[in-house]
Amino acid sequence: MEEIGARELRANLAAALRQATAGERIVVTVDGRPVAQLGPLHPSGEPSLVELAASGLLDAPRRPDRPEPPDAWDTAVDVRLDRILDEVRGA
Numbered sequence: 001m002e003e004i005g006a007r008e009l010r011a012n013l014a015a016a017l018r019q020a021t022a023g024e025r026i027v028v029t030v031d032g033r034p035v036a037q038l039g040p041l042h043p044s045g046e047p048s049l050v051e052l053a054a055s056g057l058l059d060a061p062r063r064p065d066r067p068e069p070p071d072a073w074d075t076a077v078d079v080r081l082d083r084i085l086d087e088v089r090g091a
Contacts, residue, residue, distance in 0.1 A: 003026070004028060005030070020040060021040075023039075025040070026038045027050050033060075
Protein backbone atom coordinates (compact mmCIF):
# COMPACT_ATOMS: atom_id res chain seq x y z
CA MET A 1 0.00 0.00 0.00
CA GLU A 2 1.30 3.38 -0.96
CA GLU A 3 1.18 6.56 1.11
CA ILE A 4 0.85 9.91 -0.59
CA GLY A 5 0.74 13.43 0.81
CA ALA A 6 -2.28 15.62 0.15
CA ARG A 7 -0.23 18.07 -1.91
CA GLU A 8 1.20 15.28 -4.07
CA LEU A 9 -2.29 13.82 -4.50
CA ARG A 10 -3.58 17.14 -5.85
CA ALA A 11 -0.71 17.24 -8.34
CA ASN A 12 -1.10 13.61 -9.45
CA LEU A 13 -4.81 12.90 -9.02
CA ALA A 14 -5.27 11.21 -12.41
CA ALA A 15 -2.42 8.75 -11.73
CA ALA A 16 -3.78 8.01 -8.25
CA LEU A 17 -7.23 7.31 -9.69
CA ARG A 18 -5.71 4.92 -12.23
CA GLN A 19 -3.98 3.06 -9.37
CA ALA A 20 -7.26 2.82 -7.47
CA THR A 21 -9.01 1.54 -10.59
CA ALA A 22 -6.32 -1.16 -10.84
CA GLY A 23 -7.19 -2.30 -7.29
CA GLU A 24 -4.42 -0.58 -5.33
CA ARG A 25 -5.08 1.29 -2.09
CA ILE A 26 -3.49 4.67 -1.47
CA VAL A 27 -3.41 6.26 1.98
CA VAL A 28 -3.55 10.05 1.92
CA THR A 29 -1.52 11.77 4.65
CA VAL A 30 -1.45 15.29 6.06
CA ASP A 31 1.73 16.15 7.94
CA GLY A 32 2.67 12.46 7.84
CA ARG A 33 -0.56 11.36 9.56
CA PRO A 34 -3.02 9.14 7.62
CA VAL A 35 -6.34 10.91 7.11
CA ALA A 36 -8.02 9.18 4.16
CA GLN A 37 -7.65 6.35 1.72
CA LEU A 38 -8.30 6.02 -1.97
CA GLY A 39 -8.94 2.58 -3.39
CA PRO A 40 -11.40 0.12 -4.87
CA LEU A 41 -14.97 0.17 -3.57
CA HIS A 42 -14.87 -3.45 -2.43
CA PRO A 43 -11.97 -4.45 -0.14
CA SER A 44 -9.97 -7.55 -0.96
CA GLY A 45 -8.43 -9.67 1.78
CA GLU A 46 -7.44 -8.68 5.30
CA PRO A 47 -6.89 -4.97 6.06
CA SER A 48 -3.33 -3.89 6.81
CA LEU A 49 -2.27 -1.79 9.80
CA VAL A 50 -1.99 1.27 7.57
CA GLU A 51 -5.57 0.76 6.36
CA LEU A 52 -6.84 0.32 9.91
CA ALA A 53 -5.00 3.48 11.00
CA ALA A 54 -6.40 5.39 8.03
CA SER A 55 -9.93 4.31 8.94
CA GLY A 56 -9.43 5.41 12.55
CA LEU A 57 -9.86 1.94 14.03
CA LEU A 58 -6.39 2.01 15.60
CA ASP A 59 -3.63 4.49 16.29
CA ALA A 60 -0.53 4.20 14.14
CA PRO A 61 2.66 3.31 16.02
CA ARG A 62 4.64 6.33 17.18
CA ARG A 63 8.02 4.63 16.81
CA PRO A 64 9.03 3.16 13.45
CA ASP A 65 11.51 0.79 15.09
CA ARG A 66 10.89 -2.04 17.52
CA PRO A 67 13.26 -3.07 20.29
CA GLU A 68 15.09 -6.34 19.79
CA PRO A 69 13.85 -9.25 21.88
CA PRO A 70 16.22 -10.31 24.66
CA ASP A 71 18.65 -13.13 23.99
CA ALA A 72 17.51 -16.53 25.17
CA TRP A 73 19.60 -18.28 27.76
CA ASP A 74 20.81 -21.74 26.92
CA THR A 75 20.58 -23.59 30.21
CA ALA A 76 21.39 -27.18 30.99
CA VAL A 77 18.51 -29.44 31.90
CA ASP A 78 20.25 -31.06 34.88
CA VAL A 79 20.97 -27.79 36.77
CA ARG A 80 18.83 -26.71 39.68
CA LEU A 81 16.78 -23.56 39.23
CA ASP A 82 18.02 -21.91 42.44
CA ARG A 83 21.63 -22.18 41.20
CA ILE A 84 20.70 -20.58 37.88
CA LEU A 85 18.98 -17.70 39.69
CA ASP A 86 22.00 -17.24 41.94
CA GLU A 87 24.20 -17.00 38.83
CA VAL A 88 21.88 -14.52 37.12
CA ARG A 89 21.63 -12.37 40.24
CA GLY A 90 25.40 -12.40 40.69
CA ALA A 91 25.34 -14.15 44.04
